Amino acid sequence: xxxxxxxxxxxxxxxxxxxxxxxxxxxxxxxxxxxxxxxxxxxxxxxxxxxxxxxxxxxxxxxxxxxxxxxxxxxxxxxxxxxxxxxxxxxxxxxxxxxxxxxxxxxxxxxxxxxxxxxxxxxxxxxxxxxxxxxxxxxxxxxxxxxxxxxxxxxxxxxxxxxxxxxxxxxxxxxxxxxx
Amino acid sequence: xxxxxxxxxxxxxxxxxxxxxxxxxxxxxxxxxxxxxxxxxxxxxxxxxxxxxxxxxxxxxxxxxxxxxxxxxxxxxxxxxxxxxxxxxxxxxxxxxxxxxxxxxxxxxxxxxxxxxxxxxxxxxxxxxxxxxxxxxxxxxxxxxxxxxxxxxxxxxxxxxxxxxxxxxxxxxx
Numbered sequence: 001x002x003x004x005x006x007x008x009x010x011x012x013x014x015x016x017x018x019x020x021x022x023x024x025x026x027x028x029x030x031x032x033x034x035x036x037x038x039x040x041x042x043x044x045x046x047x048x049x050x051x052x053x054x055x056x057x058x059x060x061x062x063x064x065x066x067x068x069x070x071x072x073x074x075x076x077x078x079x080x081x082x083x084x085x086x087x088x089x090x091x092x093x094x095x096x097x098x099x100x101x102x103x104x105x106x107x108x109x110x111x112x113x114x115x116x117x118x119x120x121x122x123x124x125x126x127x128x129x130x131x132x133x134x135x136x137x138x139x140x141x142x143x144x145x146x147x148x149x150x151x152x153x154x155x156x157x158x159x160x161x162x163x164x165x166x167x168x169x170x171x172x173x174x175x176x177x178x179x180x
Numbered sequence: 181x182x183x184x185x186x187x188x189x190x191x192x193x194x195x196x197x198x199x200x201x202x203x204x205x206x207x208x209x210x211x212x213x214x215x216x217x218x219x220x221x222x223x224x225x226x227x228x229x230x231x232x233x234x235x236x237x238x239x240x241x242x243x244x245x246x247x248x249x250x251x252x253x254x255x256x257x258x259x260x261x262x263x264x265x266x267x268x269x270x271x272x273x274x275x276x277x278x279x280x281x282x283x284x285x286x287x288x289x290x291x292x293x294x295x296x297x298x299x300x301x302x303x304x305x306x307x308x309x310x311x312x313x314x315x316x317x318x319x320x321x322x323x324x325x326x327x328x329x330x331x332x333x334x335x336x337x338x339x340x341x342x343x344x345x346x347x348x349x350x351x352x353x354x
Contacts, residue, residue, distance in 0.1 A: 041200070041201060096255065097258050109258075117285060119284055120282075121282050121290060126210075128280065129281060132204075132283050133283030140204070144279075144281050145281075147293070148292040148293065149294075150222035150294045150295065
């Protein structure tokens with residue numbers, strides 16, 4: 001990964017040209033990506049420019065899950081890009097398949113069809129989140145998320161023992177009530 | 181004439197000022213009611229699986245290692261941040277944070293996992309979820325009728341509380 005980062009620093013010193021591939025999304029992420037290019041977020045000050053052909057592009061922005069009719073076209077668009085190339089998966093659909101990840105028409109996340117280097121989750125991600133993802137890819141900032149695992153090591157309450165139930169005065173009473 | 185109109189346009193453009201947000205340099209505040217990624221509070225979680233049963237993307241997975249150990253895993257990769265898990269959580273262990281800078285190069289970074297001990301319920305083992313707006317319209321679950329004046333209250337419990345559980349209505353009003 002560090003090799004890729006070094007390569008990024010060398011290759012993308014001036015500007016990255018992005019190609020915008022939608023393989024069956026709902027257009028929500030498309031609109032957010034176009035929002036990044038508006039004067040409000042103005043991605044062109046970082047040299048990010050939208051190009052119309054994958055042959056001109058350094059980075060492919062994938063939106064939408066890989067669906068059965070579009071998977072082949074997505075693969076061809078990826079192969080048409082000149083190396084070194086990066087693929088960004090933008091949105092929940094491209095990262096994990098979206099809500100309809102197991103539908104008959106959806107193959108799954110785009111990483112099942114093409115290799116994905118960076119993930120920007122969100123439904124849709126904010127324009128700031130997309131800019132942050134590009135900054136992470138270029139090595140300008142560190143990523144902020146890490147997996148969280150919590151494990152309880154001992155039982156927080158005393159265990160209930162049914163064998164301690166005794167009958168007293170016509171009622172069922174727990175013998176070790178004061179211990180619980 | 182055209183030179184004059186161009187000069188006029190230049191004046192207009194200079195008057196408009198700079199609209200570009202200084203996002204990467206300084207932090208951008210999120211709008212009111214923004215839902216970022218959910219954060220699971222392991223200290224409050226009771227492992228009732230209400231979130232897993234209500235997740236539309238079915239990405240909160242449960243695995244019972246034994247009768248008393250339950251593993252709850254949030255994948256995070258296909259989460260749509262709908263907030264349904266936070267709505268149904270009876271212990272309010274899930275909060276929708278305003279965190280959106282979750283871009284990563286490894287999808288497993290988004291994972292949250294809780295492994296807790298379970299007490300076996302002596303009666304039913306079921307969990308009750310709070311009524312959402314649709315359930316309230318269907319008049320199921322708990323109701324709080326006006327006992328004092330002996331009349332129906334044709335509303336859900338969530339509207340009677342001080343803290344409404346439904347945030348989507350506020351977002352639509354904005």
